[in-house]
Amino acid sequence: MKRYLWGGLALLLILVLGAAGYSLYHHATPYQELVDHGPSPEARANPYLAAEMFLRERGLKVDHANSLEVLASLKPVGNSLLLLGERSNMSPRQVDQVLDWARAGGRLIFVAEALWDEDTEQSGDLLLDRVQIHQQLSEDQEPPVQQDADEAFPKLTKIYLEDEQAPAYVGFDTAFDLSDPDNLAQSWANSATATHMVQLDYGQGSVTVLTDADIWKTPSIGLYDNAWLLWYLNTDTAVTLLFNTDHPSLWQLLWRYFPQALVALALLIGLWLWQAGSRQGPLQAPAPKARRQLREHLRASADFLLRHGGQAPLLQALHLDIRRRARRRHPGFEQLPTEAQWEVLALLSRQPVSTVQQALQPLSGQRLSSADFSHQVAHLQTLRNAL
Known part of the structure; x- marks a missing residue:
């Protein structure tokens, strides 16, 4: 029974397809169509x-x-x-x-x-x-003096x-x-x-x-x-x-015809740089929390200046600082003779003139001993602080 049912269904399908094909054959109209793809x-x-x-x-x-x-x-x-x-x-x-x-x-x-x-x-x-x-x-x-009235074009x-x-x-x-x-x-x-x-x-x-x-x-x-x-x-x-002298560069041609290859190359270079820049070895130990005191920094700076610049620049800096403070407290200080300047400084600092004279004695080219240099700096700092 099943076999006859499948045979009948197959025959019915063949008849339907045949009828559809016959109908299309008699009613379909062939035609030609041109498709414009634009310039070559x-x-x-x-x-x-x-x-x-x-x-x-x-x-x-x-x-x-x-x-x-x-x-x-x-x-x-x-x-x-x-x-x-x-x-x-x-x-x-x-x-x-x-x-x-x-x-x-x-x-x-x-x-x-x-x-x-x-x-x-x-x-x-x-x-x-x-x-x-x-x-x-x-x-x-300027327009032409006379134009042909009958000009067609x-x-x-x-x-x-x-x-x-x-x-x-x-x-x-x-x-x-x-x-x-x-x-x-x-x-x-x-x-x-x-x-x-x-x-x-x-x-x-x-x-x-x-x-x-x-x-x-x-x-x-x-x-x-x-x-x-x-x-x-x-x-x-x-x-x-x-008519065409503007030629694309090599990179322009590569980007025009091989953009995927250029993107892949850029990614590979980025990965290589990332790998090359990664840290090798153990982490650096953090700096200790203890820090030098301010006095140590100042002493180290002074030693550096003394080694590289000598004694004269340090003493000259103190001289300039004393004169600058004296000008602030006594206008016209720079115009006074040297002895008068010593007397003004002695009055302002309440120190003997001899002490001021000793502190401001002219610098010689000879290098002072460590003890003399220390005494000279001490006299100058005392005089400066007194102003």
């Missing part, structure tokens, strides 16, 4: 990755560097160098290297990083100052080429303006309110100054004619991009 790690690390890929698709060789050391192996002729990153740590020697490279036939393109200061007559951007191009805020400049920069009827439009940041006070530029590109690109011949090469390079970052490179300008400025050259 390469794109996050390189904001100009799309620009590099675009140039490679146009047949140009593209490399990127992280320091100006690349100039040692980069031939000037047939190469373009794009300085698109922060350059505040650029030294005068590096500026000379870059400009010498351009003068020898290289094509240099860089972004102006600082504003011109009229008071100091410099901007702080060494490379920009050397090519004598100034950058200011557009709002600080006043915020875009127009680039005119020979044999082309319509200009190319580029989306530079209109907050900045370039000026060429010495008229060195051979060409430039303007929006309705400012100049955003200046080109000048430099020896056998050329220098191009831009107000910003965000037009070539993702996704701005896909707007307007931004990508075309990148190709146009680097036509027939091999391109080297230098």
Whole structure:
């Protein structure tokens, strides 16, 4: 009976599962869904990755560097160098290297990083100052005398080429303006309110100054004619991009990739220091409760001074103390002759003048015997205490 019951239950379960599968097969609708995981790690690390890929698709060789050391192996002729990153740590020697490279036939393109200061007559951007191009805020400049009322894109920069009827439009940041006070530029590109690109011949090469390079970052490179300008400025050259010179230190890399190992190492060092600092051997016996008397301390201090300083400093200290007390009790004491001082001290201390004279006799360079020194100190202390 049990066997038939289990068989019936198994058959019922198979029928239920079959019916559910049949229903899902006829009613379920398959579909596809795209999940956007955001930019790839390469794109996050390189904001100009799309620009590099675009140039490679146009047949140009593209490399990127992280320091100006690349100039040692980069031939000037047939190469373009794009300085698109922060350059505040650029030294005068590096500026000379870059400009010498351009003068020898290289094509240099860089972004102006600082504003011109009229008071100091410099901007702080060494490379920009050397090519004598100034950058200011557009709002600080005088507006154009006359603007085209039919201008369709006043915020875009127009680039005119020979044999082309319509200009190319580029989306530079209109907050900045370039000026060429010495008229060195051979060409430039303007929006309705400012100049955003200046080109000048430099020896056998050329220098191009831009107000910003965000037009070539993702996704701005896909707007307007931004990508075309990148190709146009680097036509027939091999391109080297230098945009990231801020390298993390070894400790930063270790903390980024191995934080657990660093924490474990710190704990091991802490345990080792704790173990090394633990007490070895028996406890030090506490100091005895008995202490020296004050008289013993004073005697020991006096013996120390006598051994290291001699008799003269001790006697001189007593002389000074006596004179200080006499000045307090008799104003003008220091202006009196020596004999008059002795008489004043004798009057104040109620001692004979001979005793005062003996106590205050001038110090000689000879060392006194122990008995004479003790008598001299006793006379001085008696005189001092009497004041």
